[in-house]
Amino acid sequence: VDARQLTLDIKRRAAQLGFDACGVARAEPLPEDRLAQWLALGYHGTMTYLARDPGRRVDPAALLPGARSVICVALLYGQAEPEEGIPEPRLRGEVSAYARGVDYHEVLRKRLGELLAFIRSLSPGVEGRVYADTGPLLEKSWAVRAGLGWQAKNTNVLNRRLGSWFFLGEILVDLALDYDQPAPDHCGSCTRCIDACPTGALAPYVLDSRRCVSYLTIESREDTPVAFREAMGLFVFGCDICQKVCPWNRKAPPSTAPELRAESRAVERDLVKLAAMRPADFSSRYRRSAIKRATWSGLMRNVAIALGNSRDEEAIGPLGGLLEADDPMVRRHAAWGLARIGGEVAFRRLTDRRARETDATTLRTLEEILRLREPAS
Numbered sequence: 506v507d508a509r510q511l512t513l514d515i516k517r518r519a520a521q522l523g524f525d526a527c528g529v530a531r532a533e534p535l536p537e538d539r540l541a542q543w544l545a546l547g548y549h550g551t552m553t554y555l556a557r558d559p560g561r562r563v564d565p566a567a568l569l570p571g572a573r574s575v576i577c578v579a580l581l582y583g584q585a586e587p588e589e590g591i592p593e594p595r596l597r598g599e600v601s602a603y604a605r606g607v608d609y610h611e612v613l614r615k616r617l618g619e620l621l622a623f624i625r626s627l628s629p630g631v632e633g634r635v636y637a638d639t640g641p642l643l644e645k646s647w648a649v650r651a652g653l654g655w656q657a658k659n660t661n662v663l664n665r666r667l668g669s670w671f672f673l674g675e676i677l678v679d680l681a682l683d684y685d686q687p688a689p690d691h692c693g694s695c696t697r698c699i700d701a702c703p704t705g706a707l708a709p710y711v712l713d714s715r716r717c718v719s720y721l722t723i724e725s726r727e728d729t730p731v732a733f734r735e736a737m738g739l740f741v742f743g744c745d746i747c748q749k750v751c752p753w754n755r756k757a758p759p760s761t762a763p764e765l766r767a768e769s770r771a772v773e774r775d776l777v778k779l780a781a782m783r784p785a786d787f788s789s790r791y792r793r794s795a796i797k798r799a800t801w802s803g804l805m806r807n808v809a810i811a812l813g814n815s816r817d818e819e820a821i822g823p824l825g826g827l828l829e830a831d832d833p834m835v836r837r838h839a840a841w842g843l844a845r846i847g848g849e850v851a852f853r854r855l856t857d858r859r860a861r862e863t864d865a866t867t868l869r870t871l872e873e874i875l876r877l878r879e880p881a882s
């Protein structure tokens with residue numbers, strides 16, 4: 506089969522499998538300098554895996570000897586908002602749009618596996634590897650090369666027809682195919698995403714993860730810097746702001762993947778229910794959801810911040826519960842949340858906890874909070 510026909514067949518099959526776009530790039534090494542520069546600036550924060558073995562990130566041949574092509578796909582996950590029929594709780598947290606269905610790793614890998622099986626049926630003996638998010642490929646760079654869009658100022662891949670609410674996945678193969686042209690940049694003079702980012706994490710085309718709410722709520726295993734907590738608002742998992750404000754997303758088509766909708770109701774946005782979730786409930790509830798990545802402790806830390814940011818006295822009860830959590834990090838954030846709500850009842854909880862607190866760092870946090878309060882009372 507000639508490369509052109511094979512490529513057309515692969516793209517047709519990708520569309521049948523429900524992928525919203527498919528393009529192909531030549532598997533040449535990517536320039537290393539910008540990744541190195543980004544890492545040197547420390548913009549990866551504690552995601553040390555990104556700094557490990559940079560050669561493997563930029564050279565597909567290091568992943569698959571004889572690699573010749575990178576087949577890139579996009580799968581839309583955007584939903585029409587609001588989700589109908591779900592009553593909104595009084596204390597509602599925000600979960601990023603991408604995390605509302607079945608874990609996208611599972612959804613993408615299954616479909617990519619089917620696409621690879623199809624390629625094998627056309628070209629027996631082909632070597633191929635499937636990637637979806639967790640592998641070392643710099644997926645955005647490959648998507649751009651494969652013509653799926655341009656890497657926009659908010660650093661996501663953006664497509665004129667699809668917007669940016671899509672996941673990326675790839676198949677690396679040792680087959681020669683017909684290659685696509687990279688799409689030109691259509692951000693123009695717009696800076697909406699940069700202006701709207703609540704924590705100032707974006708400069709044009711560059712993200713400092715350490716300031717990004719997505720990183721702080723999902724990847725970080727540490728205390729959230731106090732300076733960012735108010736700006737995080739009600740987000741408990743991920744952040745959608747720099748995509749929501751993008752003009753190219755105004756007419757973005759919704760996802761047609763049923764799995765990405767199926768469990769949307771299982772994703773709890775009720776902060777009171779979330780705060781009451783025990784580690785075992787967390788594990789079973791999010792077993793097939795991207796949310797498990799945050800870990801129970803991380804999610805409870807985020808819930809404590811969101812409860813504080815609600816500035817609603819109803820949040821004092823759930824925050825009081827989190828102030829008794831086994832994990833001291835969760836207790837410290839619950840203390841912050843209670844102080845943010847303020848008032849007699851909240852401060853009585855904090856004073857009471859201070860008398861019993863055994864963790865040195867948490868005790869210091871409680872003392873600092875109460876010292877600020879006590880001279881005034």
Ligand code: B12
Pocket residue numbers: 539540542543546552555601602603637638639640641642643644645646659660661662663669670671672673674709710711712714717719720723724742743744745747
């Ligand atoms: C680590 C990671 C994160 C980190 C870092 C994000 C980032 N911008 O890199 C955090 C946790 C913050 C994150 C957040 C999100 N992520 Co993420 N993430 C990844 C992951 C695993 C690796 C990305 C990576 O290697 N980053 C490293 C840097 C170097 O990459 P870069 O942005 O391309 O950096 C380039 C530019 O900075 C550029 N550059 C241009 N000019 C200049 C100038 C200077 C001075 C410098 C230094 C660099 C530079 O050069 C760099 C190298 O190409 C990928 C999956 C993968 N394996 O690729 C998903 C991925 C990028 N994430 C994805 C998603 C959906 C998200 C979120 C939208 C989720 C959410 N709603 O919360 C947010 C978006 C935040 C944002 N504005 O980017 C999707 C993006 C899909 C798309 N349409 O683009 C991916 C591809 C996962 C997937 N398979 O679908 N993510």
Ligand code: SF4
Pocket residue numbers: 659701702703704705706707712716717718719743744745746747748
């Ligand atoms: S995801 Fe949120 S915090 Fe991160 S860059 Fe975008 S707007 Fe900023």
Ligand code: SF4
Pocket residue numbers: 657658659660663691692693695696697698699747750751752753
């Ligand atoms: S908001 Fe504007 S600058 Fe940001 S990604 Fe969209 S078009 Fe580009």
